[in-house]
Amino acid sequence: MEVMGVAGIEERLGEKPRKWALYVAVLVFLICLPLIVRGTYYRHILIFTLMYIVLAQAWNLIGGYAGQIALGNTVFFAIGAYTSSILLERADLTPWVGMWVGAFLAVVVSLALGFVVLHLRGHYFAMATIALGEIARLSFSNWRFVGGAQGISLPIHSPSLYYMQWANKVPYYYIILTMAVLVTLLVHRLHNSRFGFYAKAVKLDEVAARNRGINAFRLKQLAFALNAFITALVGTFYAQYIMYISPSSILLLVMSILIAVIAIVGGVGTVAGPILGAVFIFPLTEFLRAELGGLAMGLNYILFGAAAIFVVLVEPFGFVALVSRIRWSFVRRRGEVELGGAES
Amino acid sequence: MTPGLVAAGKSVRLLQQLWGTLMLAQSIVSGLLVGSVYALIAVGLTLVWGIMEIVNFAHGSYLMLSMYICYVFYLLAGFDPLLSMPIAIIILFMLGIITYKTIISRIMQAPMLFQIFTTFGLMFLINYAMFFIAKPTFRTVKISFLDGVLKVGGLYLDNAMLVSSVVCTLAFIFLYAFLHLTKIGKGIRATTDNPRAALALGVDVEKMYAYTWGISLALVAVAGSVLSRILYTHPTVGDKFGLFAFVAVALGGFGSIYGAILGGLMIGLVGTVVGVYAIPWMKLPAVFAVFVLALVIRPQGLLGWK
Numbered sequence: 001m002e003v004m005g006v007a008g009i010e011e012r013l014g015e016k017p018r019k020w021a022l023y024v025a026v027l028v029f030l031i032c033l034p035l036i037v038r039g040t041y042y043r044h045i046l047i048f049t050l051m052y053i054v055l056a057q058a059w060n061l062i063g064g065y066a067g068q069i070a071l072g073n074t075v076f077f078a079i080g081a082y083t084s085s086i087l088l089e090r091a092d093l094t095p096w097v098g099m100w101v102g103a104f105l106a107v108v109v110s111l112a113l114g115f116v117v118l119h120l121r122g123h124y125f126a127m128a129t130i131a132l133g134e135i136a137r138l139s140f141s142n143w144r145f146v147g148g149a150q151g152i153s154l155p156i157h158s159p160s161l162y163y164m165q166w167a168n169k170v171p172y173y174y175i176i177l178t179m180a181v182l183v184t185l186l187v188h189r190l191h192n193s194r195f196g197f198y199a200k201a202v203k204l205d206e207v208a209a210r211n212r213g214i215n216a217f218r219l220k221q222l223a224f225a226l227n228a229f230i231t232a233l234v235g236t237f238y239a240q241y242i243m244y245i246s247p248s249s250i251l252l253l254v255m256s257i258l259i260a261v262i263a264i265v266g267g268v269g270t271v272a273g274p275i276l277g278a279v280f281i282f283p284l285t286e287f288l289r290a291e292l293g294g295l296a297m298g299l300n301y302i303l304f305g306a307a308a309i310f311v312v313l314v315e316p317f318g319f320v321a322l323v324s325r326i327r328w329s330f331v332r333r334r335g336e337v338e339l340g341g342a343e344s
Numbered sequence: 345m346t347p348g349l350v351a352a353g354k355s356v357r358l359l360q361q362l363w364g365t366l367m368l369a370q371s372i373v374s375g376l377l378v379g380s381v382y383a384l385i386a387v388g389l390t391l392v393w394g395i396m397e398i399v400n401f402a403h404g405s406y407l408m409l410s411m412y413i414c415y416v417f418y419l420l421a422g423f424d425p426l427l428s429m430p431i432a433i434i435i436l437f438m439l440g441i442i443t444y445k446t447i448i449s450r451i452m453q454a455p456m457l458f459q460i461f462t463t464f465g466l467m468f469l470i471n472y473a474m475f476f477i478a479k480p481t482f483r484t485v486k487i488s489f490l491d492g493v494l495k496v497g498g499l500y501l502d503n504a505m506l507v508s509s510v511v512c513t514l515a516f517i518f519l520y521a522f523l524h525l526t527k528i529g530k531g532i533r534a535t536t537d538n539p540r541a542a543l544a545l546g547v548d549v550e551k552m553y554a555y556t557w558g559i560s561l562a563l564v565a566v567a568g569s570v571l572s573r574i575l576y577t578h579p580t581v582g583d584k585f586g587l588f589a590f591v592a593v594a595l596g597g598f599g600s601i602y603g604a605i606l607g608g609l610m611i612g613l614v615g616t617v618v619g620v621y622a623i624p625w626m627k628l629p630a631v632f633a634v635f636v637l638a639l640v641i642r643p644q645g646l647l648g649w650k
Contacts, residue, residue: 069457116640122456123399123598127590128639131632134587142625253583257464264461302476305468312458312465313450 080235151246379612404586410568
């Protein structure tokens with residue numbers, strides 16, 4: 001046992017710098033990516049993939065770690081998008097400030113809603129959040145102040161940092177890349193923090209966790225609020241990038257589900273899951289939509305539905321599990337060889 | 345003021361009052377008629393939930409499928425959907441059993457998260473497969489049989505709506521008789537009460553699960569057939585009804601059949617009354633708001649037991 005322990009530590013010490021080197025390499029690659037990818041359309045796919053990484057990471061906090069299946073994330077997305085857009089349109093306020101106002105509003109709303117719905121468990125919570133999303137969609141469609149069903153077109157200015165508007169896609173790419181990196185780092189920190197462990201406990205058995213002195217409700221509220229905060233920031237980014245928002249483009253149940261499915265296909269409750277899920281699902285469905293869109297409407301969604309069923313039936317713990325299973329099979333083979341040597 | 349004017353004013357006020365009560369009665373009756381269809385859809389959902397604690401998010405998609413089946417028969421043979429209803433029922437019954445055998449039986453033991461997303465995946469698959477096959481065109485079944493408006497003592501009743509709720513009521517009676525009088529029905533009820541005890545007493549639980557799925561979708565086929573006489577058939581037509589079914593089920597209490605019926609009627613009422621007396625677009629948000637409130641105040645539902 002002793003010997004194995006020491007060997008383990010040595011291995012870990014050797015592994016850590018290697019891991020960091022890998023992360024830095026990936027980051028450098030991502031920073032250089034717009035230099036390689038020149039086509040506007042491909043850059044658009046890159047930006048949206050990164051956007052869904054951030055959204056799925058945020059969802060992962062409430063859905064993956066705390067185990068509360070929230071399907072109304074478009075509410076927070078819309079709050080972020082609408083707040084900054086209205087402030088920009090009516091008060092000429094820079095979205096760099098507007099995005100924080102929107103995120104703050106989203107947190108307030110999430111705390112208020114969470115106070116009501118976070119008492120619900122399982123299916124009940126999922127359905128209540130779906131209902132909230134639908135209420136928001138219908139209300140925004142009929143609320144004249146936010147543009148009603150027509151939505152809001154952002155005023156076009158000459159490219160400037162103040163208005164977060166550029167003629168080409170590269171600055172948007174770097175903004176969303178920064179967000180993705182920061183949010184991933186945050187989730188990574190939370191993963192190994194008290195929050196992460198408590199959340200796991202609540203997810204496994206809420207009653208048992210409460211009996212151990214964990215304030216499950218506060219924990220869920222924290223996860224919900226963080227999720228709302230990040231999602232609202234992405235909402236502002238989306239509004240600035242697309243320049244047009246309307247209830248029928250951003251308040252759709254499909255989007256809430258897509259966010260969750262990305263995290264699930266990747267692997268719930270893991271840091272890498274949302275990244276793997278987004279990288280796999282988004283470009284694939286987008287390519288299918290673009291390439292086969294003329295041939296068949298909604299083929300991407302057919303595939304999306306099939307993928308969701310397939311993943312659940314074949315590898316319920318997502319890509320992360322698949323990757324680690326493959327890695328473990330290598331490790332085990334190596335381990336067997338070593339063990340065989342020790343026994344003889 | 346002359347007495348004549350006063351009398352005229354009085355009679356106008358009386359008329360207004362009469363009009364007011366008539367309108368209220370009208371909206372209540374219309375609400376109950378619509379509600380009976382919601383109730384039937386909700387009963388299918390609650391049956392599945394009661395026996396295996398799985399929420400079928402694709403419920404509305406199956407409704408849409410049955411509407412398309414009726415449309416196809418109308419197109420090919422000019423059948424009234426009431427005539428093609430038995431065919432739709434048989435097809436959907438088989439579909440239910442196939443869905444259970446191929447997909448649902450494998451996720452019975454899976455965590456809730458995966459159960460939810462499997463049925464969501466099904467919803468996407470069915471909806472967009474229908475987009476693919478039928479194109480997003482609005483289709484109508486034009487029928488003359490039992491069309492028009494019936495006038496009963498100052499109330500106007502839409503004949504098509506009346507027929508729908510009569511058919512739905514008949515379906516409830518059939519379901520009740522089936523669950524209480526037949527062996528399979530009794531088996532389903534036993535399994536719903538306690539699967540292990542049912543298994544110990546020799547009930548083929550697996551079979552009961554499959555039958556429940558079949559029956560759940562057969563009920564949807566009944567609702568779909570009558571709805572295809574009223575609504576446009578469209579690949580996303582079922583989504584709203586699916587959501588309403590959840591609301592009805594949650595209102596009445598998961599697993600409770602009477603609860604689902606009560607919930608469905610309540611949704612119909614809330615929708616129509618809010619639509620008439622408040623702002624028309626508030627109809628749907630009001631229904632969902634009632635849903636969230638009901639969930640929070642009484643999570644087990646009005647008549648729930650789980």
